[in-house]
Amino acid sequence: TDDQSRMNICWKNLVSGSSLAVCRPGFFKASPQSPSCSKCPPHSYTHEEASTSCLCEEHYFRRESDPPTMACTRPPSAPRNAISNVNETSVFLEWIPPADTGGRKDVSYYIACKKCGSPSGLCEACGSHVRYLPQQIGLKNTSVMMVDLLAHTNYTFEIEAVNGVSDQSPAARQYVAVNVTTNQAAPSPISIVKKGKIAKNSISLSWQEPDRPNGIILEYEIKYFEKDQETSYTIIKSKKTKITVNGLKPASTYIFQIRARTAAGYGGFSRRFEFETSPVSVAASSDQSQIPIIAVSVTVGVILLAVVIGFLLSGRRCGYSKAKQDPEEEKMHFHNGHIKLPGLRTYIDPHTYEDPNQAVHEFAKEIEASCITIERVIGAGEFGEVCSGRLKLPGKREFPVAIKTLKVGYTEKQRRDFLGEASIMGQFDHPNIIHLEGVVTKSKPVMIVTEYMENGSLDTFLKKNDGQFTVIQLVGMLRGIASGMKYLSDMGYVHRDLAARNILINSNLVCKVSDFGLSRVLEDDPEAAYTTRGGKIPIRWTAPEAIAFRKFTSASDVWSYGIVMWEVVSYGERPYWEMTNQDVIKAVEEGYRLPNPMDCPAALYQLMLDCWQKDRNSRPKFDEIVSMLDKLIRNPSSLKTLVNASSRVSNLLVEHSPLGSGAYRSVGEWLEAIKMGRYTEIFMENGYSSMDAVAQVTLEDLRRLGVTLVGHQKKIMSSLQEMKVQLVNGMVPL
Structure with missing residues (x-):
């Protein structure tokens, strides 16, 4: 035993x-x-x-700090599905965690940045000037933003997942690469300004070119004012990096700020630099009797000379004064002998020219027809066909372009209106405005040649790719549109027809404002309707004051921008669905607004409502919209809070009313009408046999019923929203 x-x-x-x-x-x-x-x-x-x-085992490792009872682990696989969003010289990257974490929980991410396209043809490290938000190494979240990149530059970003044993593995790095090209951008601020010779009435200044010019510097703008008198300032311009500022007071302190301009626009002003003029000289002439007469003569002469020079050389050296102005008009002021004009370049209406040909040749470059190769027709415009093709200019590489042609048998008015759009477009130079390459007017057909946008109009593109983009990508598109509109607003141009159909989008998902023809009457626009004051305007996108009183301003463009936001977030849904234009006008006047799109972040919907304020002075300006969208992009977590889905019904003032049996006689008829008849049997089997029952359906209910396709979910929920809207004869109240 x-x-x-x-x-x-x-x-x-x-x-x-x-x-x-x-x-x-x-x-x-x-x-x-x-x-x-x-x-x-x-x-x-x-x-x-x-x-x-x-x-x-081979290819598995253990850290010194890992206990011997812990399994051996390996480096993670590469991150997945990396996407990029380019915004001028900033790039936002987002990705999905690796499928295999290597058996560890301490996964973080490292971003390698390479600048490509150097003369050697090789890629090189980006350098220390690039900033990573929040950081480049040890990232715990799956997104990062790179700022301070160079303009018009090709970059490759390699996103690598690492864990505690990655440094022990001799195997090749596992990463996902993203290739992007940055856009045109304004120059960085000037950092160094030095004073030179100082006299009692003048100060000489010199400065260094910005660290990141982002293009060729066209000119510098010098803003100065007497200390503690900021409300009255003067601006002069210089093409050189030095200048002597005259006409100053003796023994006085002046504040100077300088900014640079490229084709993309002005950069930010430098910090304030404070310099003081010399005191009055004590030396005096022995003949004091002539001083008053000489002083008066010189003063009068200087004033007259300054006025004359101001008119003759206003383009090169103009003084401006900041004054309280009516936002609807531009005023000219005199101050210290300087003519005061607006600080920014101003849009010039080509219709003010007696000869429209003069406007075209002033703002647009003439292109030889032999330089253009038309490849295929891609659409029809108001005046003729729209084609894609290629442009080969002398000494430059061939590149793709879009070509608008003027149809045969045109009238002189049609030719004038056709080229009028080129005269407008040629005045703009911004990465989010469609770029005019030139015109063909000396041979037939008459053509307008612009950059080619691979993805076409934004509304069509969104409909084709319903539900395919992240919220950050959609916000990036909206940011680009807002940036372009800010530029137009600063130029003094009112678009009047801002809508997703008039935004073009390229292969990098960069959106550009186009269609500058609403200075003409919209006789051929299917979205336009006659108003009581005559003419046609796109009702669904137009602010109430513009519909009622033809009062078009940048504030009415902001209203239209809010509608574009709604179109983008709803992937090209038609604003106000099938409501008639008259019903839209009535509902908006009564205070109703479009409901939030499905899965819309609360911050975006609030911005839409701000754009739809009835009082146009209460609406945000485009620069404020750009700043707000920038903050959302830098802080993606702020976009995770969605509008409360349960509030959508109460917001629509539906209360407990049924949908009404008059719209559809049965659930099957309703589903067939919206081309979702395949779900009829599923709805009936799960108890949704009446329209009253269907009215209570939520997105979660649809998923439970097996409606898993995002596009189908959107279509069904949008149809329900539309019926509820029709029930209350309007939209969401402010």
């Missing part, structure tokens, strides 16, 4: 891998004090007896 017991104990020890003396192969004892042997953890082994630890 004792022998049998001893044999049982030995057998149990063998089975458990322990013995009274040593551990057998495949088992280990980390310390002599351990009561028994432990089996080697996953991905580790030992072939020897009495092992105190197990070795890791």
